[in-house]
Amino acid sequence: MIEHLSTPAFLVDRHIVQRNCDAMRVKAVASGIAFRPHVKTHKTIEVGLMQHGGARGPITVSTLAEAEAFAEAGFRDITYAVPIAPAKLQRAQELASRIDRLNLLIDSEEAFRAMEATEGRRFDVFLKIDCGYHRAGVDPSNPDSLHLALQMARSSRMSFRGLLTHAGHSYNARHLDEVQALAAEESASVSRFRSLLEAEGVRDLVRSIGSTPTASVVDRFTDCDEVRPGNYVFYDAFQATLGSCSVQDAAVSVLTTVVGSYPERNALIVDAGALALSKDTGPDHIEPRFGYGLVCDAGLRPLPMRVAALSQEHGRIEALDTVPVGTRLRIIPNHSCLTAAMFDRYYVIDGQQVVAEWKPVRGW
Amino acid sequence: MIEHLSTPAFLVDRHIVQRNCDAMRVKAVASGIAFRPHVKTHKTIEVGLMQHGGARGPITVSTLAEAEAFAEAGFRDITYAVPIAPAKLQRAQELASRIDRLNLLIDSEEAFRAMEATEGRRFDVFLKIDCGYHRAGVDPSNPDSLHLALQMARSSRMSFRGLLTHAGHSYNARHLDEVQALAAEESASVSRFRSLLEAEGVRDLVRSIGSTPTASVVDRFTDCDEVRPGNYVFYDAFQATLGSCSVQDAAVSVLTTVVGSYPERNALIVDAGALALSKDTGPDHIEPRFGYGLVCDAGLRPLPMRVAALSQEHGRIEALDTVPVGTRLRIIPNHSCLTAAMFDRYYVIDGQQVVAEWKPVRGW
Numbered sequence: 001m002i003e004h005l006s007t008p009a010f011l012v013d014r015h016i017v018q019r020n021c022d023a024m025r026v027k028a029v030a031s032g033i034a035f036r037p038h039v040k041t042h043k044t045i046e047v048g049l050m051q052h053g054g055a056r057g058p059i060t061v062s063t064l065a066e067a068e069a070f071a072e073a074g075f076r077d078i079t080y081a082v083p084i085a086p087a088k089l090q091r092a093q094e095l096a097s098r099i100d101r102l103n104l105l106i107d108s109e110e111a112f113r114a115m116e117a118t119e120g121r122r123f124d125v126f127l128k129i130d131c132g133y134h135r136a137g138v139d140p141s142n143p144d145s146l147h148l149a150l151q152m153a154r155s156s157r158m159s160f161r162g163l164l165t166h167a168g169h170s171y172n173a174r175h176l177d178e179v180q181a182l183a184a185e186e187s188a189s190v191s192r193f194r195s196l197l198e199a200e201g202v203r204d205l206v207r208s209i210g211s212t213p214t215a216s217v218v219d220r221f222t223d224c225d226e227v228r229p230g231n232y233v234f235y236d237a238f239q240a241t242l243g244s245c246s247v248q249d250a251a252v253s254v255l256t257t258v259v260g261s262y263p264e265r266n267a268l269i270v271d272a273g274a275l276a277l278s279k280d281t282g283p284d285h286i287e288p289r290f291g292y293g294l295v296c297d298a299g300l301r302p303l304p305m306r307v308a309a310l311s312q313e314h315g316r317i318e319a320l321d322t323v324p325v326g327t328r329l330r331i332i333p334n335h336s337c338l339t340a341a342m343f344d345r346y347y348v349i350d351g352q353q354v355v356a357e358w359k360p361v362r363g364w
Numbered sequence: 365m366i367e368h369l370s371t372p373a374f375l376v377d378r379h380i381v382q383r384n385c386d387a388m389r390v391k392a393v394a395s396g397i398a399f400r401p402h403v404k405t406h407k408t409i410e411v412g413l414m415q416h417g418g419a420r421g422p423i424t425v426s427t428l429a430e431a432e433a434f435a436e437a438g439f440r441d442i443t444y445a446v447p448i449a450p451a452k453l454q455r456a457q458e459l460a461s462r463i464d465r466l467n468l469l470i471d472s473e474e475a476f477r478a479m480e481a482t483e484g485r486r487f488d489v490f491l492k493i494d495c496g497y498h499r500a501g502v503d504p505s506n507p508d509s510l511h512l513a514l515q516m517a518r519s520s521r522m523s524f525r526g527l528l529t530h531a532g533h534s535y536n537a538r539h540l541d542e543v544q545a546l547a548a549e550e551s552a553s554v555s556r557f558r559s560l561l562e563a564e565g566v567r568d569l570v571r572s573i574g575s576t577p578t579a580s581v582v583d584r585f586t587d588c589d590e591v592r593p594g595n596y597v598f599y600d601a602f603q604a605t606l607g608s609c610s611v612q613d614a615a616v617s618v619l620t621t622v623v624g625s626y627p628e629r630n631a632l633i634v635d636a637g638a639l640a641l642s643k644d645t646g647p648d649h650i651e652p653r654f655g656y657g658l659v660c661d662a663g664l665r666p667l668p669m670r671v672a673a674l675s676q677e678h679g680r681i682e683a684l685d686t687v688p689v690g691t692r693l694r695i696i697p698n699h700s701c702l703t704a705a706m707f708d709r710y711y712v713i714d715g716q717q718v719v720a721e722w723k724p725v726r727g728w
Contacts, residue, residue, distance in 0.1 A: 007449065008728060040676060062677045082677050085371060085621040085635055086690040107624055110689035135678055136624045136633045168675060257449040260471055260500045269500045271449055271728075275705050279643040311532060312404055312701050313426045313446050314499055325474035326450040337676050341639050344727055363708055364372060364635075 002255065002298070002352050003328070008276035009255040010343040011330065012358070014350050016251035017233055021050040024215065024232050031221035036060050036079060036208070038230025041337040043360035044346070045073045047233055060210075060228045064091055069361040071099050079103040079208070081164065081228065083128060083136050086114035093121055103161055107138050109148060116157050126164040126208065127152060131189035132182070133168040140193040146200075149193075153202040162206030162225070163190045170213035174286060176243040183214035187223035216244035236336035237294040241283040252346075253300060253330040254293070254339065256315065261325050267308075268317040272331060274310040278342055282334025291318075293331040293339075300330055307331060366662070366716050367692075371621040372640035374707040375694065376722070378714050380615035381597055385414040388579065388596050395585035400424050400443060400572065402594025405701040407724035408710070409437040411597055424574075424592040428455055433725040435463045443467040443572070445528065445592065447492060447500050450478035457485055467525055471502050473512060480521050490528040490572065491516060495553035496546070497532040504557040510564075513557075517566040526570030526589070527554045534577035538650060540607040547578035551587035580608035598700035601658040605647040616710075617664060617694040618657070618703065620679065625689050631672075632681040636695060638674040642706055646698025655682075657695040657703075664694055671695060 002011065028035035037051040040062035048059060048070060058077040061067045067078050076099040084092060084104045096102035106112055107128040115123055127149050130137030138145035152160040167186040173179045190207040197205060209221075210228030216239070221227050234252045235245040254276055260269030277292050292307040295317060309316040315331075323329075333339035340346070340360065348356035366375065392399035401415040404426035412423060412434060422441040425431045431442050440463040448456060448468045460466035470476055471492040479487055491513050494501030502509035516524040531550035537543045554571040561569060573585075574592030580603070585591050598616045599609040618640055624633035641656050656671040659681060673680040679695075687693075697703035704710070704724065712720035 006452065006455075006728065082635065083623040083633065083689075085623050087621065088370065091370075108689045110625070111623075114690065134626075134629055134631070135673075135675065135680055139628065142628070257451065259447040259449050259475075261474070262498075264503065264506070265498055267498070269447065271446065274642070274644070274702055276728075278638070279645075279702070280638070281643070281645075309499075311499065312705075316499055325447075325472045326478065338638055338643070341676075364370065364640075 002349060002354060005255060005347060005354065007255050007257040007328070008272040010340060010346050011253050011255055012234070012346045012348050013251045014348050014355060016249065017047060018050060020233050020235060020249060020251060021047070022053070024229060025051065025053055028221060028227055033221050033224060034058065034206070034226040036226050036228050037233075038062070038081070038210070038228050039066060039070065041230045042233055042340060044358045045070065046358050048073070048075065051233060060230065063364045064088060064095065065363050066361050067102065068095055071095060076100040079126065079164070079228070081105055081166070083107050083111060086111060089114060089118055093118070093123070096123070097121055105164060106152065107136055112148060112151060112155075116155060118157060123158045124161050125152060125158045126162045127160070129163050129165040129190055129193055131165040131167055131186045133166060135168055137165060140189055145193070146196055149197055150200060150202065153197070160202070160205065162208055163193055164208040165190050167209070167211045167214045170211050171238070171242070172285060173213065173242060176217055179213045179217045179242060179244070183218050186211070186214050191223050212239060213242050213244045231337055234336035234340065236334060237290065237332045238282045238334050241286050247294065247302065247332065250332045250336075252336050252340065253296065253332050256329050256331060258323050258325050258327040258329065261323055263322040266318055266320055268305070268319050268323055270315040270317060270329060271313065272315045273313040275312055276342055277307070277310060277315065277331060277333055278335065278338035279310055280335040280338045293333050296330045296332060298328045298330060303329070366619065366711075366713060366718060369619060369711060369718065371619050371692070372636040373619040374704060374710050375617050375619055376598070376710045376712050377615045378712050378719060380613065381411060382414060384597050384599060384613060384615060385411070386417070388593060389415065389417055392585060392591055397585050397588060398422065398570070398590040400590050400592050402426070402445070402574070402592050403430060403434065405594045406597055406704060408722045409434065410722050412437070412439065415597065424594065427728045428452060428459065429727050430725050431459055431466065435459060440464040443490065443528070443592070445469055445530070447471050447475060450475060453478060453482055457482065457487070460487070461485055469528060470516065471500055476512060476515060476519075480519060482521060487522045488525050489516060489522045490526045491524070493527050493529040493554050493557055495529040495531055495550045497530060499532055501529060504553055509557070510560055513561055514564055514566065517561070524566070524569065526572055527558055528572040529554050531573070531575045531578045534575050535602070535606070536649060537577065537606060540581055543577045543581045543606060543608070547582050550575070550578050555587050576603060577606050577608045595701055598704065600698060600700035601654065601696045602646045602698050605650050611658065611666065611696065614696045614700075616700050616704065617660065617696050620693050620695060622687050622689050622691040622693065625687055627686040630682055630684055632669070632683050632687055634679040634681060634693060635677065636679045637677040639676055640706055641671070641674060641679065641695060641697055642699065642702035643674055644699040644702045657697050660694045660696060662692045662694060667693070
């Protein structure tokens with residue numbers, strides 16, 4: 001039972017995760033494209049299997065540690081979706097030799113040259129394209145990018161598999177129609193760049209796209225060959241605010257206990273601080289700002305309270321009502337990817353019952 | 365050697381930690397007061413011993429998991445410095461029975477009544493006083509606070525040991541003289557409240573104070589009986605900005621690799637994202653804002669760069685210079701307590717050599 005758990009504890013609602021996993025998978029299948037969900041949000045074999053309806057299908061990872069753990073569990077087709085550090089090429093090569101396919105990401109001449117200087121097994125590579133997020137990725141309108149892609153296509157050290165992009169700037173959108181516009185540009189940017197390469201004789205490149213906001217707002221995936229959403233398995237308060245999901249789709253919450261109650265200053269202290277919730281400020285470009293997570297009662301009904309500040313083990317909540325010490329609350333995190341990573345163990349719940357414990361991959 | 369470590373990695377400079385530990389301990393000893401350093405920043409037995417010059421002295425903890433791990437390692441006098449959730453009293457009682465002293469914190473009638481309703485071993489308790497931080501703690505000017513303290517003094521279920529406060533608002537100071545004023549008020553607030561209790565016949569209460577900024581700026585601890593600083597073992601970019609230490613006193617850094625270089629947009633991507641650095645924004649009330657940590661070269665020389673944004677595994681750095689992919693950087697964290705907690709293992713360095721690995725306590 002949830003009531004017997006020590007706090008803070010990370011709760012995952014099994015039915016909601018299942019529903020979120022099924023909905024995205026069905027949409028990908030119905031769209032006739034490949035589905036390569038990201039596992040970085042949950043980092044567990046259990047949810048990895050749920051994402052593929054029980055199969056060990058293609059996945060995307062954010063660390064080599066995730067890749068190795070999922071490979072160990074039988075997943076054989078993995079994309080490592082962060083540009084690879086040259087010093088990690090050997091470790092990647094060793095992993096690649098144990099599975100069917102490990103796709104790596106390149107977006108620089110230096111990484112290309114580092115790969116060219118290797119020996120042994122050929123690498124499977126994607127070129128990372130910047131579709132406007134301006135984090136990683138080459139500028140598809142820059143002639144140097146085309147030059148790098150052509151070098152990749154001609155290299156004997158790599159098999160050039162495709163073009164990958166991520167519309168992370170969808171997290172900065174304010175409205176659903178903004179997210180929809182970014183979704184269209186996400187796939188259009190890789191399609192345009194692929195056309196340039198086709199004109200140069202480079203064919204069969206996979207167009208891989210994906211962010212949870214853009215993947216959630218479209219009815220059908222078009223103008224792409226593969227999608228890689230990840231956060232959708234849990235969703236969170238941020239996604240609900242953006243409109244990617246409703247609050248009822250948030251599958252995770254942090255169970256916490258009121259340890260201090262100060263009605264004279266309209267404040268509570270709970271035992272979920274920065275090490276339980278993470279300090280992601282969430283959708284702070286959208287009013288009203290709701291602080292470091294959405295405060296709910298033990299039955300997950302939202303309360304008119306705000307997590308105003310976090311220190312290491314204290315969460316300070318603004319509350320007009322008096323709430324006694326000992327009361328349990330649940331906080332839907334702003335950003336489930338970061339909050340989940342604070343916990344070594346997830347408690348999987350079905351109603352008020354704890355039905356399983358899952359242990360995420362940690363480290364790099 | 366550091367150069368062989370995979371990134372991101374958390375580096376701890378052994379000599380600097382030793383120097384920081386020695387300086388604070390010597391100051392406490394010279395002040396003739398008890399020294400009960402906080403272990404929450406490092407969460408390792410190794411640094412716990414260094415804080416006491418090799419002895420298993422009194423310590424402060426932020427979680428019962430820390431208390432249990434340090435008790436297991438032979439530490440026998442522990443203060444758990446977060447108001448205790450009533451549901452954790454039994455676990456605390458079990459731990460208390462295995463060591464000499466486990467001090468718990470109370471600041472509410474509810475927690476007092478929960479403790480009153482227990483059986484078995486008496487609890488050792490401190491009353492938490494709010495000295496102006498307005499996080500936890502009773503208002504010392506409120507008559508209800510005096511009433512609660514008198515109830516604690518008369519209870520047969522607890523031994524009332526002292527008054528504890530924490531000037532956490534020193535982190536919001538802008539200048540050293542502001543920190544000094546808060547340091548004076550920190551100890552004055554508990555001394556005044558203790559006088560009120562002495563007038564009621566309650567004697568021998570320990571006045572326990574401590575935050576790293578306030579403990580660092582005074583030459584000598586006065587008007588108190590015990591200090592509990594914690595962050596000083598590592599310090600960080602935030603403390604250097606406040607003036608608690610210099611940048612050269614920061615004992616920790618995150619080793620990271622440039623995985624993307626985009627001179628056309630004055631940006632780098634490193635493989636230390638939010639899961640390596642934490643998303644603590646640091647001293648963002650002080651100009652100039654330097655982002656999510658202080659970027660240095662591999663020799664720890666500060667560079668004119670700024671960690672502008674963090675996503676899960678990507679750190680985006682603004683840099684006017686072109687820095688090749690594969691370059692290693694070291695980032696002094698904004699807030700070492702939160703950054704250290706992101707890592708399962710610390711690499712202890714002496715110059716460029718890795719001389720040990722330490723594993724911090726995790727969870728709650």
